[in-house]
Every structure is written in structure tokens, then in C-alpha cells.
Amino acid sequence: FSAMAVLLGLLLALLGCTMALDPALDEAWEGWKSFHAKEYPREAEPIRREVWEKNLRRIQQHNWEQSQGQHSFRLAMNHHGDLTEEEFNQLLNGFTPAWQEEPALLFQPSKTLKTPVEVDWRAKGYVTPVKNQGHCGSCWAFSATGALEGLVFNRTGKLVVLSEQNLIDCSRQLGNAGCRGGFMTRAFQYVRDNGGLNSEHVYPYTGTDTSGCRYNPRDRAANCSAVRMVAQGNEAALEQAVAAVGPVSVAVDASGFQFHFYKSGIFSSVFCSQQVNHGMLAVGYGTSQDHGRNVSYWILKNSWSELWGEQGYIRLLKGANNQCGVANQASFPVL
Secondary structure: OOHHHHHHHHHHHHHOOOOOOOHHHHHHHHHHHHHOOOOOOOOOHHHHHHHHHHHHHHHHHHHHHHHOOOOOEEEOOOOOOOOOHHHHHHHHOOEOOOOOOOOOEEOOOOOOOOOOOOEEHHHHOOOOOOOEOOOOOOHHHHHHHHHHHHHHHHHHOOOOOEOHHHHHHHOHHHOOOHHHOEOHHHHHHHHHHHOOEEEOOOOOOOOOOOOOOOOOHHHEEEOOOEEEEOOOOOHHHHHHHHHHHOOEEEEEOOOOHHHHOEEEEEEOOOOOOOOOOEEEEEEEEEEEEEOOEEEEEEEEEOOEOOOOOEOOEEEEEOOOOOHHHOOOOOEEEEO
């Protein structure tokens, strides 16, 4: 069975029947299905419609509160609108927060270096287009390839899209679990031990973990020699790493409804914990004016397609007690 089939079975068993659906939303529902190419078995559609309606009402409520000054960010319906929070987290948040067996060296921040006020590696050509992990808990692999792509660009001046599937299929011996989760540091260790990583062109993404390792050393597109960790919870050290090194792999707590349907603005939430579960890529940081005061934020690249957030990115509140645990598991590869 696929993960979606299992989850659908659980929903059918738990719900048994659905609440009355709102006929005023018929056109919006059909439009959403058409736009995202959603198709359901006859018995499943009312259940998915009910989940979608509940999510839509919560989004509308949040945005009304935002218009009243209660939030600094807005939400929007997206391609995950037919998933419950539990399903979303099971399918898409695959970062495994476990310390690796092989300790990584700690990044040593400079005591004298003054970091720039703003950094955005996208503008300097270090960052590939936003990708889509699909219904596979492979966020860790996308985070890792993002850091490696920046490393390759820094060395060669060439932006090469690297293969997440290569990491999914081939890094199990280091403790990663494919679509069921993994750890960015172990992905970097695989690349180091393996002597390289293939490109997406040579080793395309399938979003499954049913195939064996097909790495081809003749088509090596990236390599690294070591891994560095950023001191846990230290946003100042993370700022230095992002400014000095380039894009850095991070993990955050992405388990909440607000994160799932984030659309724009600077994200912060009292419901966002320090228990990280989703790998992302820190590509920069900056400041924005809010009612006459400067608000700092991280720029994080996600792997939920450009339909999510600000064209696939989120601005996360920076310097505010390590929002969503952003500095708890930061790491990057080195040549």
C-alpha cells in the first residue's frame, strides 16, 4: 500500500460519515481540484472535501486576525489542503533529530568578523530553483543538496541541480531512512565516504524509496571532504555561517497548521516549538520595517514547491529565542 492509501483507510475507519458540506464552496472545491489535478475515489472525495473545508475556514480565520493586527504573516490554501495536520506531518516532515554516531566538527565563529546586515545567496547565483519533495519524507535530502549546490557554485561558478534520489537510495548504511526520514549530516557523510554525488539530470527524483542505489562515479557532480555543525541554538553563530560560507542546512518545527499554509510575511508562532522535524535551507537573512521598527528574519528555502509560501520560501523571525528551533541542527559541508 502507498502511504496515502493507508492514511485514507484510517480516515474512512475513523470518520465513518462526514459532516454536512457547504454547497456555497462547490465551485471553489472544483476549481481547487482542477488547478492541482486532484482526483479521488468516489467514497474518498467527501472526506477530503471536509478536510479541505476545515482547513479553508481556519485559513480565513487566521487572515482575518492578521488584518486586525494579531499576526505578522498570512496563510493561503495550497496543494496540501486536503491533508489533516497528522497526515501532513507523517508524509512531509521527515527530518530525524538524532545525533549522528560520528561527531562533526563545530563551526568556529570569528570574534572579530562583522557580518553584513543582509545576506541573500539567491542574488549571487548560489541557489537552484525551488523543488517539490512530493509525498515523501525526504526534506533532509533536499536540504542537503541545497547546501552542496551552493558549495559547488562557490568552487566552480556553475550551478548544478543535484540528486536527492541519490541520497534517498544510497545513504541508508549511515542511518537515513529514505522517504521515512533522515539527517542532513549523514547525507554529507555519505557524499564524503562515497566520493561524490550525481546530478538530478543523471539520477532523477522519483519520490520513492523502492529502488536500489544507482550512483555512477563517472558522473560525479559534487563532493565534500568534511561536515561542520553550528553550535546548537546559537543564532549568532548561524548568522556568521550563512554570511561566511553560503547556504546552510537547518531544521525547524514545521508541524503546525500555520506553517503548513504559510503564504507571506514574517513567520512567528507561539505554537512553534524547539522540537525540529523538517529540513530546510537557510539562504540568507534580512530586515523589514514593521510599524516603524526593524524586524529581522531568516530566508529559508523549502521543498514543497513554489505554490507554498513566498514562491517556495519563508521569512522566519530571527533573533527571537531561536524561533521554531532554526539553529538547533544547522550544518554544512566543506571541501
